[in-house]
Amino acid sequence: MLKELKLFQCLMLHEIDGLKGLKFLKTLDLSYCMTLERALEMLPYLSNSEMLEELKLFQCQTLHEIEGLRGLKSLRTLDLSYCTTLERLPDLSNSKMLEELKLFHCLKLHEIEGLKGLKFLRMLDLRNCIALERFPDLSNLEKLHEIEGLKGLKSLKILDLSYCIALERLPDLSNYEMLEELKLLQCQELREIEGVKGFEILKTLDLRFCTALERLLDLSNSQMLKGLDLYQCEKLHEIEGLKKLHEIEGLKALKSLKKLDLSSCISLERLPDLSSFEMLENLKLAHCQKLHEIEGLEDLKSLMTLDLSYCTALERLPNLLNSKMLKELKLFQCLKLYEIEGLKGLKYLKTLDLSYCTALERLPDLSNFEILEELKLFQCQELREIEGLKGFESLKTLDFLFCTALERLPDLSNSEMLKGLDLYQCKKLYEIDGFKGLKSLKTLNLSLCISLERLPDLSNLEMLVQLKLAECQKLHEIEGLKALKSLKMLDLSSCISLERLPDLSNLEMLEDLKLANYQKLHEIEGVEDLKTLKMLDLSSCTVLERITNLSRVTTLKELRLHNCVKLSEICRLGELQFLDISGCMSLQNLPDILIIREVWH
Template identity: 30%
Template sequence: MGNEDCFGLPLTLWLRHGSQGVLIRSVFHTVLVELKVLYEKVTKDLVGVEDRVEAIIQELDLKSDKVRFLGIHGIGGVGKTTLAKVVFNRLLSSFHGCCFLADVGESSRRNGVVHLQKQLLSKLLGSRSVSQILGENDAINMMERGVLRNKKFLIVLDNVDEKKQLRNLAEKGDWFGSGSRIIITIRDQSLLKIEEEATEFSTYEVREMKFDHALKLFSRHAFRSDFPPSHRVSWSETIVHILGMLPLALEVTGSSLNGKSQKIWGDTLKKLQIAPPKEVQDTLMITYEMLDTEQRHVFLDIACFFVNMDKTYPLYMWDDCEYYPHNAIEVLFLMSFVKVKDDNTFWMHDQVRDLGRGIVRREDTEHPYKRSRVWKHEEAIRILKRKEGSSTMKALSLGHHEDKLTRDEFDNYPDLRFFQGDGVFLVGDFNNLLPSLRWLSWQNCPCKSEEFVANFPWTELLVLDLSCSDITDEWVGWSQIKAASKLKALDLSKCKYLTRMPDLSTLESLERLNLEGCHNLIEIDPSIGKLQCLTALNLNGCQSLQELPEVIGCLKALTEIVMPDTPDKFRLPETFGNLKSLLTLDVSHRQISKLPYSIGGLDELRRLSLYQCTKIKELPESVGKLKSLVELDLSWTSIFHLPDSIGNLKQLKVLRMSHISGMTKLPSVIGKVEKLEELDASNCWNLIGEVPEEIGSLSYLRILNLSDTRISGLPNSIGSLKQLKVLRISHMRGITRLPKAIGLAEKLEELDARGCRNLTGEIPEEIGKLSYLRILDLSDTRISGLPTTVSGLSNLQTLNLELCLELEKLPELPRNLTCLRGATNRHGICAGEYHCSSH
């Protein structure tokens, strides 16, 4: 280390002082001064950050010697920078050097990237090291040569908004020493691409606060206390909900209301219901301005109309408009503006939604008809009734409205592509009107109108939603809809008077047909066989439908079908096996008694669920021909055995067969399902004997659940399951011992043997080899003790020994153990001495 020692103190300092105590105090003071300079200033009014900070530190994995990058992402104002500062302050003393570069994006534009490079290197190496840096390549060359490679650094790059900034400051992990951590706060996840084998990379999303934390933060700024006074509770809670639990918005609004009168509070509340605080808008606008024209159109459409709506229908419209919607949604997701939930619907933070709507309002603050989008019923009906058509209008939505609308109201809307009119009467001749209309949402469409619309632009429609309408088989509109040759999606869900699906043979482009909730539908028209583009058919809730037509097998493009839940028996036709593109077949809870043999022809089927099909007693041998099957759920069926052909399912990863009372044994052929990752045979109460040795061939198996069965033992081949992470054998009354080979299942993290009341003696010593084991549950067993090797389980966190009445002694327990339950014998006293430094 030359003439320097730890903390960078010169050796002369060690020689200058006459006593060790003075020296220690001097070193301690020097370190404190150094750390104080490095600390990032954080507000005192932090609320609800501790769990997030711990989660971020866990993601950083400080035990790893590899260089690790962590991207903290989320919308503007959600608290990314604050969290990064808290983490930085907490960890900086554990690194050889630290640097927090604030607001990298803005600083790069204002001062240039070279300024940031000098700032980074001077903080890590000292100011003299950057004197030769004249251009950005000079700094990159220095880092490429390894000037930072010999020490462990903590670096935060705050608010990065261009790839160039990352390239110039932290492009490669091998620029930094082992154990270094680089934290990046960012809005656009697409910038986070670090591809190196020696580098670890992960992300952490900062989401909105919990409501109680948000109310507390707001109260600290508005009232200088943790809770609002009684006369302001209701208003405070309303404001917090409107602000969407966004920290920046809570702080700004709370501070602005501190000490203000009731009138000011009332005015603020009204204003917030229209638009978010300016400071929040300005922050979010930075992200919006990064979007291109097409991405802005998609964003504004979602903000104004499609939050909590399935994404499928809008995609058709945007694709026709050449907005490149898949790319746009990906960009919006990466910038934390939009998410697609598990149910395929759009989610958007309230503040982001209000930002979008505010942008549209500002297109013309005085005249709504001059805006591109109108979503409020009052404004929309006023525009139509006043005949204020505008060429700028692209989307118009009415609430429920049963008045008549004629061609006069729709004159001069050349670019209107989306119209939502719930319950409206469209009457008159619409010839040469609405040439750009692509999506008509006409829920509660009136059935008995004698003046039905004529010459409507059906031919250009892509999406037609007639859900919840009283239309019947004789509805006058069917003949006109036949002209919709470009139609991609037709929604007839909850049309309760519909008894027969109409002839739709002319809709040659139709991809999605929704008949969900048509309770009185008894027949599917044979014309469905001509819909060669149909990919999705929803028959859920069609309680009167007892069979599908044979022509269903002609739908070569069908990838998704939701079956009717009829109270009586339902039959699948033999032609069902001709659906070569079908990806998912879910007949859960249905009264189906058997699968057709032809099911083996479903070449692309990925998922088959027979969950709670209690009438099914056997699977056809042809099920083994499902070469693409990944998931098979047989739970709660009446199946007695698995066919031998099950071993041919070479792509199967998940097999669920719980709660099958008729199943008596696991077939040895199960060992041939070579890619199986999860096997659940729990609660098969009549499953007896030992698990077949062949199970050891399942080299990919991660989860094995045999709980609540009568299985009497585990095979020695259990040690061959090198990927096994979870083994659940609770309440297996027949098992008397754990095989020694269990110690060879080296990746095991959870072993649940609770309630195995015939499990006696000591656990085998080999259990000490399970270095990944986190949870060990031996409660309600008759074990007498644990082996001494258990002390070597360095990752063990939870040990449950409740109701282990035969327990005689405990060895030294692992240091990382955080939860010990039980550990008492039949007399209720501690079973011997045990030692654990954390207790």
């Protein structure tokens, strides 16, 4: 039972027979077998050696092709160093246990395939592979901690080592004069990168989730750099330009930079002056929780996207008057931000997110935002008024959830593109105007607007699909409900002042009807004609005595009548899946039910 075969330095060996039965072979050494030309011809049964762990073909100088490695599932070491005529490697994707791949001085090797799935690969030696045209994809090589031979790859344009989570350091990259793209995404153990100073034509540098990275060398020569992503580089605490350790150097010279992402650099307190970044279009600083000042922001004339979400120490935003190309401004959860200036000239702004800016008391006049599509002011608890909404003809989403100090909403009649309006728990809101022009509105949420007494006429909201008015405790009338033929969901739960429910028979698309705790509801008109109704909730309708025949509503699957204490009669029902009649103390007989799966009583 042969396990180890060494034919080291058999210089004249040109043929090997009898390997067919060596199924238990673990080591095969053919180093310095100078006359081997094709491994497939010399080793016809190598693929049967499923137990082979080590294959050495060091300095087999006439070997120009290798095949038949596909079955070597246990292979851990493959040494092809000084195979000077070898032009390509076979697909190694089946050798999933491979730990070491040595290709040193393979002068004619121009292609390497199938390395991506080699999760146990620890060492890759590509020294002096001068003909290599394209670097193999090394992403997801979680065990890789050493790469040799990168220094000689002068023509390399793309290097992607993403997800090499064990990689601690890179060799000196200073000779990579042609490198355009360097991706080191989630190299969590990587602490330092050398040789970046020579990257004169580098365009993309992706260092996201390099959580151990402490220092990045001078980038001042990389004037072609367009994308720099340092998302969640948690140990980075200062960016000044050319001075201190634990910094990014040469940032000031990157005049061609278009994208700068420093999101989740949680130790970062300040940035260098950004005024020289004339080409910068995308600036992301989300989750920079210690950042309290941004210098030079007012000079970024090409800026299109600015994300400062979760910059919880930021108190004031610089004047953005010159950033006239800005399309997206995100200030989500800037908890200390109390003032915003210079928004007046942002005519191209499409998205403005100020959600959770809990210290913000007022907004500047928004009347110039002619093409604004999305305005989010979720939980701006000190915000009392909003000016300039009347001109928002392109507005599609308007979010005022938990704006508890907001008393009045301006006229929205010109916002014909508006699709969603959310005013949930605006407790002081007592008046809303201008629903007449909202022809595209699909969702309207006014739940827990406890001061709201009346709504404008809803009859023009032809596209409305969802209407939520739960716990509008002072609301006593709903005008135009009958015209909402596209409505699928209606929630009037706990509208305790609502005197009368209008006829619902015209709501042809209604699927979900919630009238729980509607304490003045004596009867429901038109519900028997709702041919698409799936769920009806009448829980705690304490004066409701009778429910009409629902057998024609064949789509009804769920009926909730919990605590309808005066309900004495339920007429014939259809094919229900769920019925809750718990607490119906006056109910004398169960209804005639065709099919029912679950009853609560």
